[in-house]
Amino acid sequence: MSDTIIEVRDVCYTYMRGTPLARQALANVNVSIERGELVAIIGRTGSGKSTLIQHFNGLLKPDSGSVVVGGRDIWRKGVALRDIRRKVGLVFQYPEHQLFEETVAADIAFAPRNLAMSEAEVDEAVREAMRVVDLDYDALCARSPFELSGGQKRRVAIAGVLAMRPEVLVLDEPTAGMDPRGREEVLAEIRQLHETHGYTIVLVSHSMEDVARFAERLIVMDGGAVVMEGSPREVFRNREDLVRMGLGVPQVTGLMAELAARGLPYAEDVITVEEALHTLLPALLGAPSASASASASAGAGAGTRAGNGEGEVGE
Amino acid sequence: MNISSVAIGQYIPGESLVHRLDPRTKIALSLVVVVALFIVKSAWAYAALGALIIGTVAAAHVPLKMVLRGLRPLLFVMVLTFGLHLFMDPGEPIFRIGKIVATDKGLAQGLITVARLSLLIMATSIVTLTTSPIAFTDGLESLLKPLSFVGVPAHELAMMMTIALRFIPTLLEETDKIMKAQMARGADFETGNIAKRARAMIPILVPLFVSAFRRADELAMAMEARCYRGGQGRTRLRQLRLGSLDVAALVLVTVYAVAVVAVL
Numbered sequence: 001m002s003d004t005i006i007e008v009r010d011v012c013y014t015y016m017r018g019t020p021l022a023r024q025a026l027a028n029v030n031v032s033i034e035r036g037e038l039v040a041i042i043g044r045t046g047s048g049k050s051t052l053i054q055h056f057n058g059l060l061k062p063d064s065g066s067v068v069v070g071g072r073d074i075w076r077k078g079v080a081l082r083d084i085r086r087k088v089g090l091v092f093q094y095p096e097h098q099l100f101e102e103t104v105a106a107d108i109a110f111a112p113r114n115l116a117m118s119e120a121e122v123d124e125a126v127r128e129a130m131r132v133v134d135l136d137y138d139a140l141c142a143r144s145p146f147e148l149s150g151g152q153k154r155r156v157a158i159a160g161v162l163a164m165r166p167e168v169l170v171l172d173e174p175t176a177g178m179d180p181r182g183r184e185e186v187l188a189e190i191r192q193l194h195e196t197h198g199y200t201i202v203l204v205s206h207s208m209e210d211v212a213r214f215a216e217r218l219i220v221m222d223g224g225a226v227v228m229e230g231s232p233r234e235v236f237r238n239r240e241d242l243v244r245m246g247l248g249v250p251q252v253t254g255l256m257a258e259l260a261a262r263g264l265p266y267a268e269d270v271i272t273v274e275e276a277l278h279t280l281l282p283a284l285l286g287a288p289s290a291s292a293s294a295s296a297s298a299g300a301g302a303g304t305r306a307g308n309g310e311g312e313v314g315e
Numbered sequence: 316m317n318i319s320s321v322a323i324g325q326y327i328p329g330e331s332l333v334h335r336l337d338p339r340t341k342i343a344l345s346l347v348v349v350v351a352l353f354i355v356k357s358a359w360a361y362a363a364l365g366a367l368i369i370g371t372v373a374a375a376h377v378p379l380k381m382v383l384r385g386l387r388p389l390l391f392v393m394v395l396t397f398g399l400h401l402f403m404d405p406g407e408p409i410f411r412i413g414k415i416v417a418t419d420k421g422l423a424q425g426l427i428t429v430a431r432l433s434l435l436i437m438a439t440s441i442v443t444l445t446t447s448p449i450a451f452t453d454g455l456e457s458l459l460k461p462l463s464f465v466g467v468p469a470h471e472l473a474m475m476m477t478i479a480l481r482f483i484p485t486l487l488e489e490t491d492k493i494m495k496a497q498m499a500r501g502a503d504f505e506t507g508n509i510a511k512r513a514r515a516m517i518p519i520l521v522p523l524f525v526s527a528f529r530r531a532d533e534l535a536m537a538m539e540a541r542c543y544r545g546g547q548g549r550t551r552l553r554q555l556r557l558g559s560l561d562v563a564a565l566v567l568v569t570v571y572a573v574a575v576v577a578v579l
Contacts, residue, residue, distance in 0.1 A: 059495045082501055090499040098496040100521035110518065114501030146525070160500060 004068075005168055005200055006033040006056050006088065011065035013051055025051040027224045028065070033168065033202055038194045040203045040211040040232075043221030044246035049204045050093070052221070053170050056202070057081075057088040070167070086115055089166030093173045095157030096150070104130075104148070104156050105141035111164045129159035132197065133189055151182040155189070162193075169193065170202040175210070187214060212236065212250045212271040220247070236271050252276045326447050332560065333375035333445045338454025340561040341442045344568045348438045351572040352431055358423075360579035361430045367571060368437050375445050385440040386433055393429050400425035448480045450553075456546075457555055470546025478534070486527065493522045 013026040025048045033039055033056075043049050054060040055067050058074045058081040066073050074084045092098070101107035105126050112122040130137045133155040140148070145156050154174070161169070174190065175183040191214055193199045205211050211218060211232060218235045220228035222245045228235050236242070236249045239257060248254070249271075256270040256279070266283055270276045328334075333341070352364060372382050386393075406420030443451070456473030463469045494504065497518045504515050 054495065057499060059498060082503070085499055085501060090496075092492065092496045092499070095496065097526055098493055098500075098518075098522050100518045100525075110497075110502075111500035114503065164501065 003035040004032045005035045005070060006031075006202075007068040008032070008052070008055060009066050009068070011052075011055055011062040011067065013055070013060060013062050015051075017063065025224050026055075026062075029224070029226055031219060031226060033200060035167075035200055036198065037216050038191075038201045038203065038214060039217045039219060040205055040215035041219045041221060042205060042208070042211060042247060047221040047245075048224040049221055050172055051224075053090060053172060053202065053204060056168070056170055057085045057090050059085075059090070082115070086111075086164045087166055088168045088170060089161040089164055091158050091161050091169070091171045091174060093176055095161075095174075096145075096153035099145040099153060099157060099160075102144060103142050104135075104145050105137075107145050107156060108160045108163050111160055115164060125163040125165065126159075129163040132162055132193065133159045134185075135159065151178060151185065154178070154182075154186065158186075158189075166199075168200040168202065170204075172204045173206065174203070175205075175207070183210075190214070208236070208248055208250045208253075209272075212253070220245070232271050233269055237269070327377055327381065327444050328447070329376055329445065331374060331376045331445070333371060333377075333441065335560060336445075336564055337555055337557050337561045338442075338446050338450045339458055339555060340557065340564055341446055342451075342454050342458060344564065345438050345442045347569055347572050349435055351576050352434055352438070354576050355579065356427075357579050358427065360575050361427065361434065363575045363579060364572070365430070365434055367568070368434055368441070371441055372437070375441060377441070377444050381444060382437050382440050385436050389432060389436060393432055396428050396432075397425040400428060449477065452476045452480075453551070453553070453555060470549075474546070482527075482530070485530070486523070489526055490519065490523055493519050 008029055008031040011026055011029045012024070014022050014024045016022050029048070029052060031052065041049050041052065051060065055062055056069070058067070061075060066075065068074070069084050069087060072079055074081065099107050101110065108126045108129055109122050112125045117125065126141070127137050130140070135152065135155055140152070140156075145153060148156065158171075158174070169190075171190065175186050178186065187210060190201060190203065194201050203211070203215065215232055218228070218230060218232050219226055220235060220242070227245070228238065228241070236253050239249045239254070242248055249257075252273050252275075253268075253271050256266055256276060257268050259266050260268045264283075267275075267279045270279055348364065348367070352361075355361065355364065369379075372379055401417050401421040402415050404418050404421030404424055406418030408416045409419050409422065410417050446454070452473045455476070456469050459467055459469035459472065494502075498504075502515065502518055504512065504519075507515070
């Protein structure tokens with residue numbers, strides 16, 4: 001089972017080292033990413049998430065410690081960083097800001113060309129990458145990336161990384177600044193990449209709801225160190241710690257905890273709205289107490305909205 | 316390449332007498348010293364002006380090393396002009412290398428030229444080292460204001476300078492980010508001949524320009540949203556005021572410079 005694809009061992013990193021502005025971003029970080037999993041890294045702004053993922057593909061060199069990708073220490077002499085960067089595709093925050101070519105197809109082809117693929121292979125890689133992110137090749141390939149919508153631009157940028165056919169896809173807040181529908185679409189695509197295409201995925205996110213729904217494992221960072229690790233369910237049990245770190249738990253987890261605190265015997269471990277529905281419905285239907293039944297009949301029909309219902313139920 | 320290690324501006328915050336001077340006083344006095352440096356000819360005069368500059372550095376509590384660092388970019392020019400004077404000027408020969416003769420007058424003239432260049436840079440460095448960029452542009456605007464009657468857009472120039480200074484770190488950060496994003500896509504900026512490397516800059520420059528224009532647009536909008544409409548009738552949070560310290564500095568340094576020019 002332990003098929004580790006990325007392993008970060010005791011990594012420390014300080015920005016602007018040796019100047020008065022030096023700032024330590026990572027302190028003795030140990031992280032390993034297994035092949036085929038979908039991991040999410042959460043942490044508040046400045047906790048070191050982005051610094052950490054830039055170590056995954058050798059964009060930053062650790063001050064101490066080592067980074068092993070596919071069994072090889074990437075900072076050992078003779079290791080071609082370009083191979084590492086092909087293996088570990090990194091999609092930055094607001095990736096649409098890096099688009100530069102005249103046409104969508106040429107922009108997506110940038111990475112394959114850098115990797116010295118033949119023109120036929122490049123064309124194939126571009127078509128495949130566009131198919132994976134649900135962009136219509138024939139309609140868009142000759143358009144300028146600058147005239148597309150925000151969501152399309154972002155997908156073009158993600159396709160630009162996918163065209164390298166990486167083994168691991170690392171995404172830094174892929175849904176930042178998008179409207180709810182765009183978020184859903186991008187997240188659905190990421191899930192599809194994971195489930196259908198078998199990608200190993202590392203997702204940096206600020207949305208507890210999203211990671212609860214999608215991630216198989218969470219890595220929580222605070223102050224440049226990994227402070228918690230485990231399944232979303234395990235991690236979200238530590239509500240107080242997470243709140244103290246400037247994070248939190250999914251709203252529905254908070255709601256269920258509140259209900260439990262008021263003596264209603266519902267599971268505290270709920271992390272998604274669907275789970276809450278499954279837990280609440282039988283409990284409410286089976287034992288209708290005077291006050292709970294009124295909101296239950298209303299809540300049963302609109303079960304998917306229970307996540308934002310904290311205020312109403314709390315009263 | 317580590318872009319974040321590039322130092323922006325050279326202002327060293329402090330509370331010394333020189334720091335407390337009005338930026339206009341400092342700009343005006345550095346001009347006085349620069350003019351004096353161009354007028355004087357004798358070695359004694361250079362020594363006297365040099366003493367004034369070193370004295371100011373000491374009073375400003377700025378490390379002399381920082382002031383001398385400003386000379387580095389001009390080192391080549393100084394060595395070149397010194398060599399040209401030494402070997403090309405007429406005069407009594409001191410030594411010769413093959414057919415090239417070094418002369419005594421050439422040596423003297425070379426030293427004076429080097430001294431003049433170094434002192435010029437040091438005199439202006441003191442201003443930038445002890446004045447924050449914001450105070451500097453405020454001072455410049457105030458000094459240029461009389462010229463607006465002949466059509467010099469003083470306020471606009473100062474505002475442009477302020478904005479440019481403000482955006483240098485932002486654009487450097489942006490460049491760093493875009494470079495990394497393109498490196499993650501296999502871009503290579505370090506190998507190949509000049510033509511190939513120049514071409515490798517396109518994936519950085521295009522996104523950088525796009526984002527710079529977007530930022531400019533947003534900034535213009537934000538300024539208009541706060542009712543910016545040029546310098547006319549605009550009041551300031553920090554008023555520049557000449558104090559007794561400024562008067563004293565202006566009088567003393569000007570008298571000293573005039574005396575040096577007149578006597579030595």
